[in-house]
Amino acid sequence: MLDPTNAVAVDGVSARSTIYSSAVLLVSKSVDFEDTLDRIEKVAKGLGWRAVAEEEPPHSIGLRFGVRRVRLGVRPGKAAQAPDAWTVLQYLRASSRDGACGISLEHVLVPDPHNEPTPHNEPTPHNEPTPHNEPTPHNEPTPHNEPTPNYGYDPLATGGRQPVAFVGRPPRRLSEEELAGRERPVVAVLDTGCGPHPWLDFVQRDVRLGEHPIGWPAGVPNSEIDGDQVGPLNGVIDPLAGHGTFIAGLIHQACPDAEILSWRIVPPNGPIAETDWITALAQIAELVRLYRAGDPHGQRIDVLNLSMGYYHETPEDELFDCTLYEILADLSANGTLVVCSAGNDGTARPFFPAAFAPWSDGNGPIDLKPDVLPVVSVGALNPNGSTDAVFSNSGAWVRAYERGAGVVSTFPPTFQGGYQASIATEFMGRSRASIDPDDFTGGxxxxxxTSFAAPLLAGQIAQALFESGRAGEVEQDVKRAWSALESLTSLRQGTEAR
Structure with missing residues (x-):
């Protein structure tokens, strides 16, 4: 964790905390790699370290966007402090005004359900005890005689997830015959994947870029099928198991006729290495580019949902790394609307990529052109739809809000963890029990x-696109997407440009 109070400092660079891979630097494909590696090696050598370029994986070779890893280590025959990527980056900054151009830390991203640790490795204020979630200020029970350690978001104290019985009708999806020439919008999700569920048989789980899978290949254990991948056999459902399936169900509820593409990049216990995430996004951008070029190997994507992010340490810096935004801008230019969750730390600190959205006060890091689609940042509302969830990030950079607290959606019906009902007995030949807090066999x-507010809005946007007609040339699709945004958010075409 970068602690600005004792980290290496450079005049004019005001850093904030973040979590990063301590011995890895990323080099953008937008700069000359060999020249950049040479500069990194020189700085590292002066600190008693070495810098070695990692081999580029086959699935990222040839992509227009992306990064390459440079790994730091102690030089043979030397004794030195453990290598630190931030220190090298600061020395490069100090060497010249653009000494760190195209070089960045490898951030660790976290998904955004309400039971995840914050970027400071502390429990979030809404799922674990914190200085703010003790009993009421007078240490007395609330008017309902209950303590309020979770502000009502986790009544069973299981990390936020809990089983429910869905008793309504499934979303009605039109058959191909009933479509009668209408075109299904395409919503893509980069997350933990999508597990089996009767509602989600149509979800495409293996869309590739050429011969290469996007995200994790099929051989990597799937937390949406077996929810106990971390510490196997301990009987506890992993913190993020079911995350992608839950998201897909929300999109399906909001737009039953959407095609959903699902890729896996989020591990079952949460943190995501930025390199893997960037590479998957670069592959997705290439899929969309190929589609616009008329290549049959391409794929139209109307909306891309990203329910994860990180806090950047120097977003105000002129050398703020641009690799991620270059990919998002390319997707936008090709007619894909990127919808991002705003984060769950109850802070106004910009959370990326959501904070690449146009800021309502005009102070954001991105200059948006009037004919380009914006990144859409989504905060969470309570079930009443009128108040913001206390955990939701907010600020000038959060431009849309949707219900994200206490929402109901799909879980893999194979999930049944090791917790048991607190009360269980039999009476007159029938079993009686309290709710088993991790029995999701009901589905x-x-x-x-905010992980769930974002896909709910993404699905609503897809429904608006579905009702507005067929996809066409990119200019027409951008116009249709803006029309959907203006009907569902505070964003307005033209007024956001600067």
Whole structure:
């Protein structure tokens, strides 16, 4: 964790905390790699370290966007402090005004359900005890005689997830015959994947870029099928197991006729290495580019949902790394609307990529052109739809809000963890029990987080696109997407440009 109070400092660079891979620097494909590696090696050598370029994985070779890893280590025959990527980056900054151009830390991203640790490795204020979630200020029970350690978002104290019974009708999806020439909007999700569920048989889980899978290949254990991948056999459902399935169910509820593409990049216990995430996004951008070029290997994507992010340490810096935004801008230029969750730390600190959205006060890091689609940042509302969830990030950079607390969606019905009902007995030949807090064999649950506000809005946007007609040339699709945004958010075409 970068602690600005004792980290290496450079005049004019005001850093904030973040979590990063301590011995890895990323080099953008937008700069000359060999020249950049040479500069990194020189700085590292002066600190008693070495810098070695990692081999580029086959699935990222040839992509227009992306990064390459440079790994730091102690030089043979030397004794030195453990290598630190931030220190090298600061020395490069100090060497010249643009000494760190195209070089960045490898941030660790976190998804955004309400049971995830914050970037400071502390429990979030809405799922674990914190200085703010003790009993009421007078240490007395609330008017309902209950303590309020979770502000009502986790009544069973299981991390936010809990089973529910869905008793309504499934979303009605039109058959191909009933479509009668209408075109299904395409919503893509980069997350933990999508597990089996009767509602989600149509979800495409293996869309590739050429011969290469996007995200994790099929051989990597799938937390949406087996929810106990971390510490196997301990009987506890992993913190993020079911995350992608839950998201897909929300999109399906909001737009039953959407095509959903699902890719896996989020591990079952949460943190995501930025390199893997960037590479998957670069592959997705290439899929969309190929589609616009008329290549049959391409794929139209109307909306891309990203329910994860990180806090950047120097977003105000002129050398703020641009690799991520270059990919998002390319997707936008090709007619894909990127919808991002705002984060769950109850802070106004910009959370990326959501904070690449146009800021309502005009102070954001990105200059948006009037004919380009914006990044859409989404905060969470409570079930009443009128108040913001206390955990939701907010600020000038959050431009849309949707219900994200206590929402109901799909869970893999194979999930049944090791917790048991607190009360269980038999009476007159029938079993009686309290709710088993991690028995999702009914296929549905409730969860809270901006992770779920974002796909709910993404699905609503897809429904608006579905009702507005067929996709066309990129200019027409951008116009249709803006029309959907203006009907569902505070964003307005033209007034956001600067």
């Amino acid at each position: 549905f649950g409730t969860w809270s987080g």
